[in-house]
Amino acid sequence: MKMMKYFGMFILMGMMSAVMFAKTLYVGTNAEFAPFEYLEKGKITGFDIELMNALAKEMKMDIKIENMAFDGLLPALQMKKVDVVIAGMTETPERKKAVNFTKPYFKAKQVIITKKGKDIKDFQELSGKKVGVMLGFTGDAVVSDIKGAKVQRFDATYSAVMALENGKVDAVVADSEPAKKYIASYKDLSIASAKAEEEDYAIAVRKNDKVLLENLNKAMEKVKANGTYDALLKKYFK
Ligand code: GLN
Numbered sequence: 001m002k003m004m005k006y007f008g009m010f011i012l013m014g015m016m017s018a019v020m021f022a023k024t025l026y027v028g029t030n031a032e033f034a035p036f037e038y039l040e041k042g043k044i045t046g047f048d049i050e051l052m053n054a055l056a057k058e059m060k061m062d063i064k065i066e067n068m069a070f071d072g073l074l075p076a077l078q079m080k081k082v083d084v085v086i087a088g089m090t091e092t093p094e095r096k097k098a099v100n101f102t103k104p105y106f107k108a109k110q111v112i113i114t115k116k117g118k119d120i121k122d123f124q125e126l127s128g129k130k131v132g133v134m135l136g137f138t139g140d141a142v143v144s145d146i147k148g149a150k151v152q153r154f155d156a157t158y159s160a161v162m163a164l165e166n167g168k169v170d171a172v173v174a175d176s177e178p179a180k181k182y183i184a185s186y187k188d189l190s191i192a193s194a195k196a197e198e199e200d201y202a203i204a205v206r207k208n209d210k211v212l213l214e215n216l217n218k219a220m221e222k223v224k225a226n227g228t229y230d231a232l233l234k235k236y237f238k
Contacts, residue, residue, distance in 0.1 A: 022060055022061055022062050023061050023062070024061065024062045024063070024064055025056055025059075025061045025062070025063045025064070025083050025084060026063075026064050026066060026081070026082040026083045026084075027052055027063050027064065027065050027066065027082060027083070027084050027085075027086060028066050028068060028073045028076050028077060028081070028082035028084070028085045028086075028087070029044065029048065029049070029065060029066070029067060029068075029073070029085070029086055029087045030067065030068060030069060030070040030087050031044045031046070031067045032070075032157065032158070033046075033070075033087065033088045033157065033175075033178050034046060034178055034181045034182070035047055035177060035178070035181055035236045035237070036048045036087070036088040036177070036178070036201075037049055037086075037087060037088070044065050044067055046236070047106075047232055047233075047235075047236040047237075048086045048087065048088060049065065049086075050232050050235075051086070051105065051223070051229070051232055052065075052084075052086050052203075054219075054223045054228045054229075054232075055216060055219040055220060055223060056219075058218075058219035058222050058223060059215050059216070059219050066081065066082050069155070070087060070134070070135075070136055070137065071135055071136035073085045073087055073089070073204075074095065074098055074099060074204065077099060077204060077205070077206060078098065078099070078206065080206075083205070083206075083209070083212065084203055084204065084205050084212070084216070085099075085203065085204040085205075086203045086204075088106075088108070088175060088177075088178070088201050089201060089202065089203075089204060090108070090138045090175075090199040090200065090201060090202075091104065091199075091200050091201075091202045091204075092138060092141075095204070098207075099204040099205065099206060099207060100204070100205050100207055100209070100213055101202035101203065101204055101205075102202050102203040102205070102213060102216045102217050102220060103202065103217050103220060104200035104201060104202045105201055105202060105203070105220060105229075106200070106201040107198050107199070107200060107201075108175050108176050108177060108198070108199050108200075108201055109175075109176050109195075109196045109197065109198050109199060110138065110139050110142050110173050110174070110175060110176070110196040110197075110199070111173070111174065111175075111176045111179050111191045111192065111194070111196065112126070112171050112172070112173055112191070112192040112194050113161065113164060113171060113172040113173075113174060113179055113182075113183055113189055113190070113191055113192070114164075114170070114171050114189070114190065114191075114192050115164070115188055115189060115190075116187075116188050116189065116190045118192075119192050119193055120171065120192040120193070120194050121192070121193055121194055122194050123142065123146060123194050123196065124146060125194070126143060126146050126149045126171060126173075127146055127147055127148035127149055128148050128149070128150075129149060129150065129170040129171055130150045130152055130168075130169045130170045130171075131143050131146075131149050131150065131151055131152065131169060131170065131171050131172070131173060132152050132153075132154055132160035132161075132163050132164060132168075132169040132171070132172040132173070133151055133152070133153055133154070133160065133172070133173050133174075134153070134154055134155070134156065134157055134160060134174065135153040135154065135155060137174075137175070138175075138199060139173040139174055139175065140153065142173060142196065143173050152168075152169055157172075157174050157178050157179075157182050158182055160172045160174070161174075161182045161183060161186070161189070164189065165186055165188070165189065171192070175199075176191075177237065179191060203216055
């Protein structure tokens with residue numbers, strides 16, 4: 001009888017601590033990719049961040065965001081500095097060797113930014129041109145595969161766009177939505193008509209975190225079903 005009492009107390013304590021100390025999910029991102037993640041008055045916000053918050057709420061977890069360089073995100077995940085990465089990150093066969101991805105949550109594609117009036121109809125036309133890309137982004141891989149393209153790597157989209165504005169490169173290849181955002185303040189830049197393949201953005205987790213992966217996918221289904229996801233789409237991509 002006494003044993004049972006102790007046992008019951010343990011269970012009760014366990015339940016209480018679960019409520020009091022909701023588990024914290026450490027989230028890695030690179031807040032230089034508007035509208036998915038960016039700084040607003042010193043605070044990290046954006047579509048991905050709000051989506052991650054909604055997913056964590058479904059999973060009854062708190063989140064803590066860690067802002068770092070894009071090419072440091074997957075290493076940080078593997079070194080357990082963060083538990084998930086959400087960063088407008090495209091799932092690629094290469095990355096899939098190292099980490100697992102949730103079901104995709106956004107379709108994107110690479111676009112070419114040029115000076116207005118200098119349209120480019122095909123990616124192959126970048127051959128012989130100086131093309132700005134961001135180090136380690138999928139655009140880097142796309143341009144690196146084009147024979148004769150002179151790839152110039154930048155740390156952030158805004159620096160590449162600035163180089164184009166100043167005539168230091170002939171074009172910039174970047175993800176479609178951020179490209180639109182980053183050229184909005186430049187009157188003489190536009191997005192070329194060339195078409196690229198579609199890419200899927202997904203959340204990355206460590207290979208052995210199978211339960212977390214499953215919970216994220218379930219939470220994703222819920223936020224899609226309850227309207228939260230659509231509300232975020234409307235807010236960020238009207
Ligand atoms: N979608 C691109 C990639 O995965 C760029 C992502 C980013 O800069 N945040 O490489």
